[in-house]
Amino acid sequence: MSYTIDTRVEGSFDDVVEATEDALAEEGFGVLCDVDVQATLRKKLDAEFRQYRILGACNPPLAHEALQEEPGIGALLPCNVVVYEDEDGVAVRAVDPVTLLGVVENDALDEVAGEVRDRLTRVTDAVETSF
Template sequence: MSYTLNKQVRGSFDEVVEQTTEALSDEGFGVLCDIDVQQTLKEKLDEDFRRYQILGACNPQLAHQALEEEIQLGTLLPCNIIVYETEDNSVGVSAVDPEVLLSVVDNPELDQIATDVRNRFGHVLDELPQA
């Protein structure tokens, strides 16, 4: 079972990050954190790595509903979407699959929220130009 939703995207890395952030916003998500993995690995380990950005996305209304059902759910938030250079120098975008992620919680009250977030992440990927 895959734990991510994936798409190969057409465009430059920076354009894809911007388009992904805009598509997330259109679906009601803000980006709470933006981690440049390439830069972090260079600074901390002096290691070279491909361009790789982690966007920590949160939809406040859905997060609030989920936290009302499961207070410790914050350990799994925000939901991560990554934009990365592939081995063939194209750009990939992957989002965590919230249905898989929340299956570890084993709380049926979260099932509808997970499905809603998964559908929204699907819409985000659909908005990005196919490679």
């Protein structure tokens, strides 16, 4: 079972990050945090690492709905989307909310998780068609 929704594209890293942020916005997600893993590891460990960004994405209406059903769900928010370079190009991977929320065992979250999955799938599809 995969825990992410994935795509891989050929393009510049910065352009893929921008396309990912744009696609997230089109689906109603804001980026609450943007972690530059490469810069963080360089600063904290003096270690070199590939270009790698973690975008903490949130769709406020869907997050609100989930929080009303399960207050502790905040520990699993926001939805992380990662963009990173490797030998095959630039990968975009979004957490699969159906898989993630399956650990909560609250059937009331199934609809929200499915809606978020649909939106994140459209995000990765949009990034793929941009390149």
